[in-house]
Amino acid sequence: MSIKAYAMIAVALTVFAWATSPARAISSGIRHCAEHDTITDKLSSKYNEQRSGMGLVGSSGMVELFTAKSGTWTIVVTQVDGTSCIVAAGNSWAEYSRKPKLSGL
Numbered sequence: 001m002s003i004k005a006y007a008m009i010a011v012a013l014t015v016f017a018w019a020t021s022p023a024r025a026i027s028s029g030i031r032h033c034a035e036h037d038t039i040t041d042k043l044s045s046k047y048n049e050q051r052s053g054m055g056l057v058g059s060s061g062m063v064e065l066f067t068a069k070s071g072t073w074t075i076v077v078t079q080v081d082g083t084s085c086i087v088a089a090g091n092s093w094a095e096y097s098r099k100p101k102l103s104g105l
Contacts (some may be wrong), residue, residue: 033085036078040066047072052095067093 032039043049049066056062061079073093078084 033083036076036082036084039076039084039086043074043076047074049074067095 040051043066047066047068048070049068049072051064052067053065054062059080061077064076064078066074066076071092071094072089073091074089075087076084077087
């Protein structure tokens with residue numbers, strides 16, 4: 001597995017834990033939740049964001065990263081009951097890739 005894949009998994013797990021924390025849910029009114037299709041359709045039509053990564057969090061749910069060429073990004077968490085929530089969003093997303101160092105070649 002690549003470094004990028006490990007980094008995405010770490011981010012996904014952190015965001016999922018943060019987003020589904022009962023304390024966060026009670027103390028914050030900024031989560032926007034709806035059916036998955038409603039959220040993804042809005043991200044596509046309003047921000048031109050498309051899913052660029054996803055990961056499962058055990059049997060607890062799924063984390064998705066949506067990005068656009070303009071640099072906007074959104075993280076969506078979908079719980080097992082089918083509820084999807086936007087838990088983070090921002091600007092200036094940049095993709096990068098690291099090539100693994102090959103020794104002995």
